[in-house]
Amino acid sequence: MKIVKTIDEVRRQVKEWKSQGLSVGLVPTMGYLHEGHASLIDASHRDNDRTVVSDFVNPMQFGPTEDLESYPRDIERDAALVEEHGGDIIFNPEPSEMYHEGFSSFVDMDVLTKELCGLSRPVHFRGVCTVVSKLFNIVQPDKAYFGKKDAQQLAVIKHMVDDLNMDIEIIGCPIVREEDGLAKSSRNTYLNDKERKAALVLSQAINICMDMVRNGETECSKITDAMKEHINAEPLAKIDYVKIVDLATMQQIPVIDRPALCAIAVYIGSTRLIDNFFSEDI
Numbered sequence: 001m002k003i004v005k006t007i008d009e010v011r012r013q014v015k016e017w018k019s020q021g022l023s024v025g026l027v028p029t030m031g032y033l034h035e036g037h038a039s040l041i042d043a044s045h046r047d048n049d050r051t052v053v054s055d056f057v058n059p060m061q062f063g064p065t066e067d068l069e070s071y072p073r074d075i076e077r078d079a080a081l082v083e084e085h086g087g088d089i090i091f092n093p094e095p096s097e098m099y100h101e102g103f104s105s106f107v108d109m110d111v112l113t114k115e116l117c118g119l120s121r122p123v124h125f126r127g128v129c130t131v132v133s134k135l136f137n138i139v140q141p142d143k144a145y146f147g148k149k150d151a152q153q154l155a156v157i158k159h160m161v162d163d164l165n166m167d168i169e170i171i172g173c174p175i176v177r178e179e180d181g182l183a184k185s186s187r188n189t190y191l192n193d194k195e196r197k198a199a200l201v202l203s204q205a206i207n208i209c210m211d212m213v214r215n216g217e218t219e220c221s222k223i224t225d226a227m228k229e230h231i232n233a234e235p236l237a238k239i240d241y242v243k244i245v246d247l248a249t250m251q252q253i254p255v256i257d258r259p260a261l262c263a264i265a266v267y268i269g270s271t272r273l274i275d276n277f278f279s280e281d282i
């Protein structure tokens, strides 16, 4: 398992693999890897001959008041996890390698990026689409793996690949949770003990939604009201959004009468966490 810092080196390696007829999977990450990332690496290792894991805290997807500087980083620990799960390369570029002086080309998207996280993080998806396009161009994988935890991101990437005719299969992988239900996330490390307990309101609210849908409730406002009531009872929690949207467009719907996504973002203290549930997964 190699840690690679330059675009040239990744390209040389992937070309060599492809000349031998080997298939290549890509797992894009921002590092500080946990079992959620490990599940994506496992899936890629199962499906492909070789797996590239990118490990890059992408400055372009952070707003000016967000946590770019404090985002946790530990490349040695990440390398051990990637090796353990059968990854072949970690691509860990410096920002200057990805964004050379004079960089001025962007990949942006309308509609899907204007709801949910895109409302609270207006520059976020332009940064994600741009860096993921670059990673796709650098690695040219057969398949790329994304977690359903970032459900809107997964929908946006699938849409981008379709719109721009990128010849890459996008695989969505299930959310990996802590034993008590909290979705695993690198940002969970920001939580103190009290906040860690309070953070359970996210998965509990998602469970409320799942139970109501399982019991036949289709009226979105009834479901989201029950979820909001539960979250608002926790003094450390502050709702960013609790919404049910059309999975294809990310626009809010009044009734669950098509494949839908229930998505939430909640501040626990100053840490913003997300969770969700795909109606199709019931």
Ligand SMILES: Nc1ncnc2c1ncn2[C@@H]1O[C@H](COP(=O)(O)OP(=O)(O)OP(=O)(O)O)[C@@H](O)[C@H]1O
Binding pocket: 028, 029, 030, 031, 035, 036, 037, 039, 040, 145, 146, 147, 148, 149, 150, 173, 174, 175, 176, 177, 183, 184, 185, 186, 187, 188
């Ligand atoms: N709990 C999880 N289950 C499944 N996939 C996950 C999980 N957490 C992250 N991923 C996926 O891993 C990929 C890289 O995500 P990222 O490096 O941002 O990790 P993260 O833990 O989501 O970080 P953050 O705390 O910044 O949201 C994304 O496709 C993301 O959806």
Ligand SMILES: CC(C)(CO)[C@@H](O)C(=O)[O-]
Binding pocket: 028, 029, 030, 056, 058, 061, 128, 131, 132, 150, 153
């Ligand atoms: C896809 C991604 C690696 C792009 O920086 C990031 O948004 C993430 O970690 O989900």
Ligand code: BAL
Binding pocket: 030, 061, 150
């Ligand atoms: N997993 C999404 C990366 C971000 O929050 O910027």
